[in-house]
Amino acid sequence: METPENEQFRDSIGTINTEGKRAWVYPKKPWGRLYDYRKWVSYGLLLFLFSSPFIKINGNQFLMFNILERRFNVFGFPFWPQDFHLFVIIMIIGVVFITLFTVAFGRIFCGWICPQTIFMEMVFRRIEYWIDGDRGAQIRLDKAPWNAEKIRKRVLKWFVFFLISFLIANIFLAYFIGSDRLIQYVVDGPASHLSTLISLLIFTGVFYFIFAWFREQVCIIVCPYGRLQGALLDTKSIVVAYDHKRGEGQNGRAKFRKKEDRSALGKGDCIDCNQCVQVCPTGIDIRNGTQLECVNCTACIDICNHMMEKVDLPKGLIRYASEDNIEKKAKFKFNNRLKGYTAVLTILIGVLTGMLFLRNDVEATVLRLPGQLYERKADNIISNVYTFKVVNKTVEDIADMHFELLSHKGKIELVTHKNFTVKAQDIAEGTLFIEINAAALDKDKTKLNIGVYQHDKLIETTQANFLGPRSYN
Numbered sequence: 520m521e522t523p524e525n526e527q528f529r530d531s532i533g534t535i536n537t538e539g540k541r542a543w544v545y546p547k548k549p550w551g552r553l554y555d556y557r558k559w560v561s562y563g564l565l566l567f568l569f570s571s572p573f574i575k576i577n578g579n580q581f582l583m584f585n586i587l588e589r590r591f592n593v594f595g596f597p598f599w600p601q602d603f604h605l606f607v608i609i610m611i612i613g614v615v616f617i618t619l620f621t622v623a624f625g626r627i628f629c630g631w632i633c634p635q636t637i638f639m640e641m642v643f644r645r646i647e648y649w650i651d652g653d654r655g656a657q658i659r660l661d662k663a664p665w666n667a668e669k670i671r672k673r674v675l676k677w678f679v680f681f682l683i684s685f686l687i688a689n690i691f692l693a694y695f696i697g698s699d700r701l702i703q704y705v706v707d708g709p710a711s712h713l714s715t716l717i718s719l720l721i722f723t724g725v726f727y728f729i730f731a732w733f734r735e736q737v738c739i740i741v742c743p744y745g746r747l748q749g750a751l752l753d754t755k756s757i758v759v760a761y762d763h764k765r766g767e768g769q770n771g772r773a774k775f776r777k778k779e780d781r782s783a784l785g786k787g788d789c790i791d792c793n794q795c796v797q798v799c800p801t802g803i804d805i806r807n808g809t810q811l812e813c814v815n816c817t818a819c820i821d822i823c824n825h826m827m828e829k830v831d832l833p834k835g836l837i838r839y840a841s842e843d844n845i846e847k848k849a850k851f852k853f854n855n856r857l858k859g860y861t862a863v864l865t866i867l868i869g870v871l872t873g874m875l876f877l878r879n880d881v882e883a884t885v886l887r888l889p890g891q892l893y894e895r896k897a898d899n900i901i902s903n904v905y906t907f908k909v910v911n912k913t914v915e916d917i918a919d920m921h922f923e924l925l926s927h928k929g930k931i932e933l934v935t936h937k938n939f940t941v942k943a944q945d946i947a948e949g950t951l952f953i954e955i956n957a958a959a960l961d962k963d964k965t966k967l968n969i970g971v972y973q974h975d976k977l978i979e980t981t982q983a984n985f986l987g988p989r990s991y992n
């Protein structure tokens with residue numbers, strides 16, 4: 520059975536035409552109160568994104584994700600592979616945070632915070648409007664033959680897009696390898712770091728491809744978060760929504776006519792001006808309901824409010840609302856469910872902050888040398904050999920360190936020297952022996968508590984297994 524024309528949106532996405540090819544979206548230039556707010560938010564976020572690799576706290580880059588050297592800084596706190604459990608917890612908290620936030624507030628993140636939307640709508644798209652003009656001019660330019668004007672505009676646009684993509688790739692590199700090293704590479708010149716230059720150009724190409732051509736397809740096809748919406752949203756979730764009750768009335772939407780009593784005629788408030796469709800960067804019609812493609816950018820809210828103002832109807836035909844708000848005409852209430860979610864989010868953020876601040880600056884591991892049995896020495900002394908690793912996560916050297924047994928009487932002997940120093944943000948490694956009198960052992964495998972001291976101050980504790988004979992005489 521053929522799908523009725525007004526239901527066809529259910530069978531296909533807005534950016535694919537009937538032949539299955541990409542339908543290029545030419546969104547009308549957005550403007551309005553929410554767009555202005557989004558501009559300010561995006562300026563702040565862009566400033567944050569571009570400046571974070573160059574901000575240092577206690578000598579640590581504010582944000583750094585050096586995967587190759589396994590060095591990570593989050594908000595100026597250095598993380599080591601030894602902190603991996605913290606990373607896992609942060610990721611779990613992140614997933615829970617996003618889930619709860621989405622259930623309550625829909626895709627606000629996509630429209631206001633997501634770097635893809637910020638770069639696409641607030642950087643590349645605005646350059647496109649500046650060079651190619653608004654929607655109509657862009658359509659005409661695309662259809663026009665390759666004359667001097669089209670070549671000039673295209674070359675200029677592609678060149679500016681390339682420059683910005685190159686800049687973004689550099690910033691990403693600063694996140695990966697550290698801003699100090701990036702600056703050093705720039706000073707040394709590209710010829711000295713050819714492999715880095717090639718990686719940089721590959722990243723530039725990826726960004727260029729995304730922002731010059733792939734665009735909204737990232738949100739529709741690639742982004743897993745967008746795909747989760749169907750599972751996360753419910754009738755209480757606040758999303759960018761068309762008030763279909765008001766917009767359709769009894770007899771559906773209809774074009775605006777002057778001096779006509781629309782409510783008496785049963786016409787809805789939607790004047791079918793199509794502006795919300797034309798302004799949408801993902802090419803959908805929000806009047807068809809919440810859709811996977813909608814990134815909650817609010818452009819349709821702004822333009823519809825403007826249209827409502829023009830025809831002297833109340834604003835808010837498209838607005839942030841839940842399905843229940845629209846169906847039951849209930850005003851938005853910060854209900855118990857939202858309060859609960861907000862409380863959980865606050866607790867999670869508190870836990871995360873606490874974990875970051877309470878994290879130990881020094882981390883020690885003492886492991887028995889694999890494959891080595893214990894050694895029995897004179898005077899009934901049992902000895903085990905271990906390797907140790909002490910990580911100093913601070914920006915200062917920690918000198919005069921040594922180990923002491925906390926749980927048993929015995930001694931710890933370092934192979935090379937007695938006390939040792941761990942340099943700032945470095946690791947000290949070595950071998951040590953632990954010796955305990957067999958009389959103090961009550962089984963063949965004993966868990967030991969070991970203290971790590973700087974001078975006489977206990978700064979970290981760790982555990983290790985100690986092997987001994989099965990029977991004691």
Ligand code: SF4
Nearest residue numbers: 789790792793795823
């Ligand atoms: S902008 Fe508003 S009035 Fe115009 S078509 Fe969209 S919903 Fe209807």
Ligand code: SF4
Nearest residue numbers: 799813814816817819
């Ligand atoms: S439907 Fe509205 S909020 Fe959603 S992407 Fe389109 S313009 Fe933005």
